[in-house]
Amino acid sequence: MQIAIMGAGAVGSYYGALLARAGHTVALIGRAAHVEAVQSKGLILETASGCETLEVTASQEVCALKDAELVLFCVKSTDTETAGASMASALSETAVVMSLQNGVDNADRLAEMLGREVIPVVVYAAVSMAGSGHVRHHGGGELALGSSDVGASLVALFQEAGMSATVADNVTDMLWTKLVINCAWNAVSAITQQPYGALMAIDGVRALVVAVMGECQIVAQACGVILPDDMERSTLAIAEVMSAQRSSTAQDLARARQSEIEHLNGFIVRQARCHGIETPINHTLLVLVRALEQGRHRCDLPSD
Template identity: 80%
Template sequence: MQIAIMGAGAVGSYYGALLARAGHAVTLIGRAAHVEAIQSNGLTLETSSGRETLRVTASQEIDALKDAELVLFCVKSTDTETAGALMASVLSDTAVVLSLQNGVDNADRLAEVLDREVVPVVVYAAVAMPGPGHVRHHGGGELALGASTVSASLVRLFQDAGMAATTADDVTGMLWTKLVINCAWNAVSAITRQPYGALMAIDGLREMVMTVTGECRAVAQACGVVLPEDLEHSTLMIAETMAGQRSSMAQDLARKRQGEIEHLNGFIVRKAKVHDIDVPVNHSLLVLVRALEQGHRNVDIACR
C-alpha cells in the first residue's frame, strides 16, 4: 500500500518504519533536517531488539501526498488546520486519513478542513528522536482506532506489520483518558525538565498530579464523558512504567518549539469555563508553559 506520514516526527517516523519494514511504500513528510538525513542515509529505527536502517521516501513537499492511499496524520495539535489546508488540494478522493494526535478533537477539526471522514486513533507509544533520521522506541506502540467502515481492515494491516492494534468501542473515552494523563504529567515534566520517575520523589508532587486528574475528571463528567474508575491509579503508574522519560512537551521546550499545552491543559481550562468549573492547577500549568514558550515560537508545522 502507498502510505504517507504527514508530520513525521518521532511518532510518525516510528510507525512509518514499521510499515516500511512490512513491505509498504512509505513516504515521510517532515522537517528539512530529518528529510535530508533520511534521503542520505535511510531511516534508523532503534528498539530493544537492536538497530536497523530502512529505506523510505522522505520529502518536505506536500505534493508527496498525492498518490497516498492511507495517510497517518501526525502533526502537532496546534497545526491541525494549517496542515489540513495544505493537504486538501493534493489528497486523492479515495485516500483514507487517520489522526494519530494528542487531544480529543483533532479528527473532527481535520475532517472539517478536508471535508472527509478522519478516523481518530489513540496512540500509546514512547518514542523519541535522538537526531535527524533516527527514531528510538522506548516502549508501547499500541493503536486503538475509532469505528469506521475501514477500521477493521486497517487493524489487520497494522497487526500484519507487527503492531498491537484494535478497534475501540469508545474512542472518545480513550482519547479523554489519554488527555487527562497528559494533563497530569506533560506540563510538570516540561516546567521542571525532569523525567516522570524523578518527579515522584518531590514532596507534594503526587498530590498535585491527583488534583489535576480530579479537575479533569470533573470537566469530563460535565461534558458527558465517562472516564475509567481506575484513572487515578493509571495516571500515577506512568511514574513507574515511564520513569526515565520526559514528556514530549519537555522535549519541545528544550528545542525551543511550541508544544501542545493549549490542546491539553488549555482544552480543560476552556471546557471548564463553559461549565463554570474551577480548575486552578490546570490553569496554573497552562500559564507557566505559555510563559516558557514565549519568545521562541517556531512557525514551522510541528511533527509528532
C-alpha cells in the same frame, strides 16, 4: 500499500518505520533536517532489540501525498488546520486519513478542513527523536482506532506489521483518558525538564499529579465523558512504565518549539469555563508553560 506520514516526527516516524519494515511503501513529510537525514542515510529505528535502518522516501512537500492510499496525520495539534489546508488538494479521493494526535478534537477539526472522514486513533507509544533521521522507541505502541467502514482492514494491516491494534467503540472516552494523563504529567515534566520517574521521587509531585487529574475528571464528567474507574492508578503508573521518559511538551520546550499545551491543559481550562467550573491547577500549569514559551522567544532576541 502506499502510505504517507504527514508530520513525521517521533510518532509518525516510528509507525512509518514499522510499516516500511513490513514491506509497505512509506513516504515521510516532515521538517528539513529530518527529511535530509532520511534521504541521505535512511530512517533509523532504535528499539530494545537494537538499531535498524529502513528504506523510506522523505520530503518537505505535501505533493508526496498524491499516491497515498493511507495517510497517518501526525502533526502537532496547533498545526491541524494549517497542515490540513495544505494537503487537501494533494490527497487522492479514495485515500483513508487517520489522526494520530494528542488531544480530543483533532479528527473533527481535520475532517472539517478536508471535507471527508478522518478516523481518530489513540496512540499508546513512548517514542522520541534521538536525532534527525533517528527515532527511538521507549515502550508501548498500541493503537485504538475509531469505528469506520475500513476499521477491520486497518487493524489487519497494523497487526501484520507487528503492532497491537483494535477498533474501539468508545474512542472519544479513550482520547479523553489519554488527555487527562497528558494534562497530569506533560506540563510538570516540561516546567522541570525532568522524566516521570525522577518527578515521582520529589515530595509533593504525586499529590500535584492527582490534583490535576481530579480537576480533569470533574470537567470530563460535565462533558458527558466516561473515564475509567482506575484513572488515578493508570495516571500514576506512567512514572513506572515510562520512568526515563520526558513528556512531549518538555521535548518541545527543550527544542524551542511551540508545544501542544493549549490543546492539553488549555483544552481542559476552556471546557471548564464553558461549564462554570474552576480549574486553578490546570490554569496555573498552562500559564507557566506559556510563560516559558514566550521567554524562549525573548532569549532569541539580539541584545543591545
